[in-house]
Amino acid sequence: MNSLTPQQKINIFKNLFKGREDVFAVHWEKADKSKKGYAPVCLNEWKNGICIKLQRGRCKDCKHQKYATLDDYYIERYLRGNKIFGVYPLLEDNSSFFIAADFDGGAWKKDAGKFI
Numbered sequence: 875m876n877s878l879t880p881q882q883k884i885n886i887f888k889n890l891f892k893g894r895e896d897v898f899a900v901h902w903e904k905a906d907k908s909k910k911g912y913a914p915v916c917l918n919e920w921k922n923g924i925c926i927k928l929q930r931g932r933c934k935d936c937k938h939q940k941y942a943t944l945d946d947y948y949i950e951r952y953l954r955g956n957k958i959f960g961v962y963p964l965l966e967d968n969s970s971f972f973i974a975a976d977f978d979g980g981a982w983k984k985d986a987g988k989f990i
Contacts, residue, residue: 884949892971893961897941898948901958912960915942 878886903910913933917940918924926936933939942948944961952959963970977986 880950880953881946883953884946887949887953890972891961891963893944893963894965895944897962898944899960899962901960914939915948915959916940917942 897914899912900915901910901912916925916933916936918936918938919933920927922928924938926938927933944959948957948959951957963972963974965971975986975989977983977989979985
């Protein structure tokens with residue numbers, strides 16, 4: 875895999891984890907590590923006079939949402955370990971190219987078998 879160019883690695887990622895291209899998520903964590911999660915990448919986030927988070931508003935209620943598109947720039951940042959991003963695998967027509975499943979706890983093998 876080391877003989878692949880950065881663009882080839884990006885292309886492999888895009889083929890394996892194909893999801894919505896009009897929006898994707900970034901991982902966030904509070905400074906005190908008390909909360910973490912994912913949120914859509916908005917190009918207007920934290921901009922004065924535009925972003926309602928500055929007034930304790932919520933992104934879902936914002937009229938100025940301008941979601942970033944998942945492109946090679948962001949994928950390369952992810953692959954280099956600079957940022958954690960997530961794709962939305964469920965497309966607007968409710969189809970998907972892949973399924974991700976997470977099995978935890980002592981019964982994970984049994985649960986995975988049921989899933990299959």
